[in-house]
Amino acid sequence: MSRALLVGVDQYGDARDLSGCAADAGALEPLLARHEDGTPNFECRTVRGTVLREALLTDLDALLGPGADFALFYFAGHGREAHGDVVLGTTDGTGATSGVAFREVLERIGASAVKEVVVILDCCFAGGAGTMALLDSGAAVLRSGVSILAASRGDQVSWESRGRGRFSVFLEAALDGGAADVLGHVTVASVYAFLSESFGAWDQRPTFKANIERLHPLRHCRSAVDVKTLRLLVQWFPTPDHVLPLDPSYEPDALPRDPVHEAVFAQLQACRASKLVEPVGHQHLYFAAMESLGCRLTALGQHYWHLSDRGYL
Template identity: 45%
Template sequence: MENHAAIAEGVTILTASRGGETSLERKGHGVFTSLLINALEGAAANLIGSITPGSAYAHIDQTLGMWGQRPVFKTNTDSFVSLREVDPAISLDDLRKLKKLFPTEDYEYRLDPSYEPRDEGRTDAMPPVEPRNNRVFSLLQKYNRHGLLVPVGADHMWNAAMESKSCRLTLLGKHYRRLADQGLL
């Protein structure tokens, strides 16, 4: 006999484990509860600091994979609401700059040694350090740390600058650029 239940509109259910599974404990506390608290404290936040039921579930599910306990997530909603807002990993102002720095989604932002503020690896033939470019490079490095862009033809952003290469948006970067372009940030 199949076990089905109707979920009312606007309801989300998140449980520690499936029927027949034991909810695990570690050091006297439920593993699921610890992960849920961690998710709500910010581990499940997106780049703009929003924690949704879906992001909380994803955080818990990914972490519980190593424990062999499967959480259950069921929902009947048109869209997720934010359960909590935390400080964003990147400010909205900085995310909005994506559309200015990358005029199109496939644009490659050209770098040169003037972007790198350190003297390490610099030769006399290289252009001098430019403070304005240093500020831009600092932002580009922040985008890189959060998976929004990658260097092209170099392993690291420092190499891309010192070797006069470029950087480009990742799929996630393109997504946030579109949000910025549409005024949704």
Template identity: 55%
Template sequence: MKRALLVGINHYENFAPLYGCANDAAALHPLLARNEDGSPNMDCRLAVARDAAEAIPREGLQQMIVQLLSPGVDFALLYFAGHGAQTAGGGVTLVTSDGTPMTPGLQFSDIMATINASAVSEVTVILDCCFSGGATTVEALGSGLANLRTGLAVLTASRGDQVSMETADARGEFSVYLQGALDAGAADVLGHVNVAGLYAALSESFGAWDQRPTIKANIDRLHDIRTCNPRVPLHIMRKMIEWFPTPHHIYQLDPTYEPSNQKERHPNEQILPACRSSAPVCCSSRSASSTCTTPP
């Protein structure tokens, strides 16, 4: 079982308001709740603070994180969009609606303590806030440790010395790209979306002068954050080893592979389009002497 907590805070009592955080959390909710084929994925809790009536105080955020990391699931995901504040040691604090300049909110080191004590085996944290890269500094890890606990991955929108930007359309730049990555942009050929694929896609979305996403992880397997429809249908993938038993095998074609107007179509007509739909295969022009080969 998997659960996710999606937090987006626009409203602040003592800090400038934000405009895209609630939109970001709401946009990610359907992608994390369902896989592309409509099957259930994570049991998501959406917590947004657009105004004072929906304010998320420090204690409220901490309580939701404790509930997220309580026993009963194998995988938990925390997403936070809002203000981030640097701490004296280079860490980061997730600023809550009731935060003040002296006590801005929930320090990530406190969240790490909750994660370290949790029985949930796989935890992914995604932060879209200023200075979010400070989440994995030694100070944030606590007790002088230099490594994350096993099964934890932390993906951030920027380095510890950078701000995270909002767009003119009231969205976070990082979260816009994250949404596209979850919506198949980061999926591998079989449709698996994991934290490594997310980082690869997000890293390429920002230039050398932009905010730079970071990742730190201590994992021994890549857990699916979402699954999308595979680029190559699985029944085609299973056939590939029959059609191409060796890497340099030449698959001989003949006119029976050509589309025709005959009422009774030859079974070979299904093979050539299937070959073309798979990324590892390229087909030459369709003549009687044509061949279909795997790349060298």
């Protein structure tokens, strides 16, 4: 079972009010609540606008309580540097206690039985999360199964633009398929790769910290190549470096027609579009067939060949 707590704090009761955090949380909810095919994903609880410190801690306790094996915490709002940590600002924050220090979040995560926890922070100084010295050696330690995706470094602010957080707009695009692999899996690592490329050297820089053994998808999107096609790679290519001979019978425009070859060629075209297969002797797969040349697996195609060969698909 998967849970997600999405928090967007706009109201701070003074000139520090924000305008896009509630919208950011609301935009992410449908993407996390359902996979692209409409099947259920995270069971979401969304809190927007006015958020009080004690209420946020209560919601965190519920998120990390028994009954779930995957939990996601998203926060958009003010963040404040505090002795190597970052404090997540709440509406009732004061100078002495401006919200929830991230060490309080980490303490709850450390005590939780939830196996995998993903934290996504869209606030100023978000990169300070998880960097507090937790040992005498000064090393920072994340419990196994925990990953933190932050909108900026620990010494940077995070920006809003046109009523939305810039980070969260790109995060939304990543979850909507921009960070999906060939099979349609979107993971926290692929989301970070997408976000990292979305910001330049002069921009806020997203950060990623993790202590994980495997990547569980945050969301499933439509696969670029059907898994049944990927399993056929080992049949078409007996070895990863095999060159599959082609001829005009693979191309539907050629006569005489060969329905079996045409069906294979249609699947090879899908693999070509996803950079799994490349023609040999010509730039285009069509002419490789018409000129009786061939095709081979790319490095990415060989990766999926190995997955299929080992029974991982």
